Amino acid sequence: MRYRFGMTIIFGLFVGLSLGGCNIFGSEKKKPGADAPALQAQLDAFLNPNSKSRISSDVLFEVAKSSRQASEIGILTITRELSQSASSTNMSFPFETLSAALRVDKLQYIIRMDQALALILYANQYLSSTTTKPAAGAVSDPELKTASSRVDLVSGIDPCSMYPDFVVVRLLRVLIDFRTRVDGISQALHISPNAGGFGVQWDASVVNVQNARAINGIITWLADPTTGVLATDVKVILNPESEFGCPSPLSEIIDLQKVEDYIDNTIARSMRCYYINTGDAGNPGIGDNDGDGRVDEELLNGIDDDHDGRIDEDARL
């Protein structure tokens, strides 16, 4: 009897230990984005020009998601950044508060996210197109379109439901690419909110003709109405029907008209106000860039010379 009682106590202790709740072997929390390096390596191998391998949309989705997690880019932070308007408080250019090095780091992740989501959507277009298959060289993302024929669209994810994510990623990629190019000229340059949009904020120490020419070139790269990347890489994807075979409008989450307005006005038109008249023949800074009826009314000096609340817009050296 004594023996049995002892065994009952042992069993009771055993059950009590069970109620403790934790894992007896120890456990580790999975860090968000921990899979990103391995998944990105899969994407790189797939995109190798000599590759004939296939990849599933499940893996591509995980590449995009884990890259976002590894970059520590928050969903709500980005939503906040890209929903800025003239009435917004605390308006700021995406990732402006970060260091140049961190912007470069995040851009690498954003590029992978862009590639992965583009492949899913182009694959949908490839499969839904019954007449002309997309051909390399005919579009802005020729390599991705060609590679999309090797993407297996699994049934679980509706490719078109990825479209809002892709629009955000593509816009972010272009803006951060622009911002890192500005860093490349001088890290003393900043992008600041300015009358419903953004503008380049100059420090007196970096005001010179070479930097002014470089800024003009980057603004053209971004915001030229026909050749700028906002027009060729972003606005072109705002038609989901023709680009990806997705119904339009397909979402109440993303208002494509508002996105277009953000691109045209908050970014492109406002940035074109910051072309600088460098004195070179035919330079883009010549003329009334900000459309206020005056020409070259600012000096490039970091001061609001015309007292209109904006600094260095429509400036001359």
Next chain:
Amino acid sequence: MKRLVFLCTILVAATAGLPTVASAATPHSFRHEVFALGMGGAYTAGGWRGSALFYNPASLAIKRFHLNVPVRFEFGGVGGIRELKDVVDFFNAHQDELKTIDQLPPGRAEELDKEAEKLDGKGGTIRLFPALRLGWRGFAIQTYAIFDGTPQMNSGVFQPRLDLRAYSDIGVIAGYARRIRAFGDWYAGLSVKYFNRWEVYRSFSLEDAAKTPGFSDVVDLKNKKAGFGVDLGALYPVNRKLTLGLVAQDLITLGGVKPDMSLNFGVHYALLKRLNFVADYRDIFNSEDVPVPMHVYFGGELDLTLLRLRGGFFQGYPSVGVGLNLWLIKLDAVYYGRERGKKIGYKPEDNLAVELQIGLD
């Protein structure tokens, strides 16, 4: 003991030589028993209670006549039973801030991001396991169904999503076992199962999920696969207290569902007639490429006739069970944890299960 090693060697050699065309992610058509879940999910070498047909067909050699209908319902969640509610609570608590997100200070948006990211992978589980069992010494047949659904939060790329993964098996399993007196005194058994499987994987954006998709949007009843599997098992009573078990689960698979073969080893130690301990090491060949603790299951049962108390560890997570024995009616409840990720702690899932069984056991 040498004879057991010899038998094990034959079984392992036979299984190692078989070709398998399978996916590591394909779940076995396996119906856990509620009493075994209370003992950490271990029962490969057990046989003193209930049906062990899925755990080890050799147990039929020591099983008496039984005819019963058990129905088990389970619910739970990844990260805790309350986690699915946490997802809803988050959106309810912050809906005003989310509506005017462009007005939020950057720091506040980052705080909310960190809270939202914690919800990634969280969700619920709902499972149902009805069966009809008939058997007597040496032979048993069982029709069974498994309904396993796991809706989960997915933080997505920039758009949160709701993932729904589910599968359902409806099938029949029959087993035969007998005593073997060659190479010692032991038991051998074989079971054959045939089932149809429906699988669902849909990832909804929250916008689509809010539109409350209908049953036909999620499940395609025509999209079924048939599966066929053979288990081979052995029980070796070392002495009156100690029994060893070895099973090649899904040794042979045919049809459209081909899980990897799993070789499971188990120990049963009857400390007293009413106090039993069991331990399993499942999937010795590690077909799913997971760390050692995820193969380990062990626990015990104290039988007080009317009441049965159970405890154990399922992959290291605690399990506690209690059973009420009213002869033709048995009512069991169990809490158990399990790991759904690739490592311990990645996706811990808590579950509560209740089972009502009517009939002779």
